Amino acid sequence: MVFQDDCCSAFMDIQPVTPGHVLVVPNRHAADLARLKEEEGAQIFRVAHRLTAVLSGGVVRCEGVNFFLANGEAAGQEVFHVHLHVFPRYVGDGFRLVLPPTYSQKPKRTELDAVAEKIRGILGSQ
DSSP: OOOOOEEEEEEEOSOOOOTTTTEEEEOOOOOSSGSSHHHHHHHHHHHHHHHHHIIIISSSSHHHHEEEEOOSSSTTSSSSSEEEEEEEEOTOOOOOOOOOOOGSSSOOOHHHHHHHHHHHHHHTOO
């Protein structure tokens, strides 16, 4: 355990991607983001932000940091309790995200605008 408060806890990953890999989790069970309270999500990211500063300060080899949160099985979630990975990164660490072959095919602006309009409409009604 590296951090704990009333809302969340942060601890070392037992199978780290890189040295210093930390998980930040809500103390209250939430299987996915839909079940997580907004303030809990905000606190998880505040703690991850603080961890980034600590890791970047020389605790481990760290030239950058990635955050990763898989929400749902299709996104690669295997443990169904919300958890944010904090990966210290450095050049040559061997970790990377693989993009799909269609990534270089940019959608038309009208497609982006149509989806953006739907998102704005739903956010505006909340």
